[in-house]
Amino acid sequence: MDDLDGGPKRGAPWKRMSKEELENQYSPSRWVVRLGAEEALRTYSQIGNEATKRAQATGRNLLDVPYGDGEGEKLDIYFPEAVSEALPFLMFFHGGYWQSGSKDSSAFMVSPLTAQGVAVVIVAYDIAPKGTLDQMVDQVTQSIVFVQKQYPGNQGIYLCGHSAGAHLAAMMLLANWTEHGVTPNLKGFFLVSGIYDLEPVMHTSENASLLTTLEVAQRNSPQWHLQTAPTQPVDPACRILVTVGQHDSPEFHRQSRELYQTLRRGGWKASFEELHDVDHFEILWNLTQKDYVLTQVGCIPSPWTECILL
Template identity: 70%
Template sequence: MMDVPGAGSGREAAWKTMPPEELENQYSPSRWVVRQGPQEALRTYAQTGLQATTRARATRRCQLHVPYGDGDGEKMDIYFPDEQSEALPFFLFFHGGYWQSGSKDESAFMASVLTAKGVAVAIVAYDIAPKGNLDQMVGQVARSVVFVQKRYPCNQGLYLCGHSAGAHLAAMMLLTDWAQLGAAPNLRGFFLLSGVYDLEPLVHTSQNAPLLMTPEDAQRNSPQRQLEAARAQPADPACPVLVIVGQHDSAEFHRQSREFYQALCRGGWTASLEELHDVDHFEIVENLTQEEDALTQIILKTIFRKF
């Protein structure tokens, strides 16, 4: 774990003084890739996810389109190891796409690699904008966690992972009142990849067009702000929260990750902050198709506690 730097007292002033075009630039991840152009990077990301999902569906034992709630969008795909057992660690993945694009049908990047190592993988869908709003999405993700816990009560731990907007949704689970949902999920770890944890800057960018977030919506759904306001204590202080960002993510994504990590440490969570070398906002997930990838190894070591 890294030492806790000073509190981010200049957080608001930093982004509020940016020219609108620079704020837009900072929150446009495809503009920061270095391997190819923005559109090529987005195409490669989508193709990699689709290919990985198609391969996992064809080669792994799986249950597809499993409903975890009553809504049309409340479905998940579950991929299993060859071992016939319910006493498995479960890795739940929430896709990115700025809460307005992406789907479970092209997001099983890690399914083949993790199931080969004995981990069950659930790829969770949620209602993206404009059909869904942030409050609905947060509720859906919470229900998906409760569903897995109740369906597989003998699990060896639930590990929540989200990318970008999905990292935000996973982070909101740190603040969930599970008693109100009638479950105590066996949460053993969080992997938050290139996430946004304070949503207020996004209110002032084009990303907000389909979301229609008000400042109040952003405040209510910002894990950074809610963590600071609630002074919530972790249910299990030993549950690790890994905040991970790519070297080629923008300065604002780095700031968001750093300041959320600081807030976690001040709140008593077992948190760590990791910058992955020579990867951008999209490669951080694309590379999970590879067993030798640095992040894949971090995930496996965390699940199996081989330090």
């Protein structure tokens, strides 16, 4: 047994699972408690579409802004009503196992956050099979560099990702910004139900369009890198909130908990929240609501406050 999850004695639990059990653990829709799997995925798209339509119909926004030369390298920026030079920016990276989802159906948190003075950026990236994991990580990096260059007076850039998008956001903990000529003003990471060690995913059906090899999986695993060679925050005040839904699978819980523990050991200001009575998808639906604990920017105690305004 190797020591991927913290020590040779424990070993990685997923390595002892049958193929079916691993498939089950890494299929978030099978763990929803209030809907069937298909219905949960349908509802997720529907709520995302509606939130995006609403966000685009109200308020000021810039849509399909190119952050690179590629066709898929576009982002949408939603501004708060009060115009200000020095806005905080929250950048959101959607999930969908790196092979589904789009920015055009992912503006979940736009309404509650713009109402509280935060500019929200929803980022598109080339999902598989067009994009590889390396390319997606590179595109996310480029999108952040773009926002920093475009808005150098920003009051902070906060990265939020869901599921596969939380993985992409967490990869930014490893970015070498000096290569990009600008160091973004990263103040917080809000990681929602993410996957941070990609090796188990290689052994599921989700790998069919990702075609990940062990080398690619490790190169793109924040857990693997941070465990092997811890990084330090550029800004020591940068906070990381790792969250997982109560009804997410045990493997999703393990992935989040271990990332959190590794970050703490590495000296990052990280906190961990298991979100009460929500599944993998309901967390995002709740982010469309003004009165949900995670969307209260200015109100204490709140994870967003911890992440955004402290």
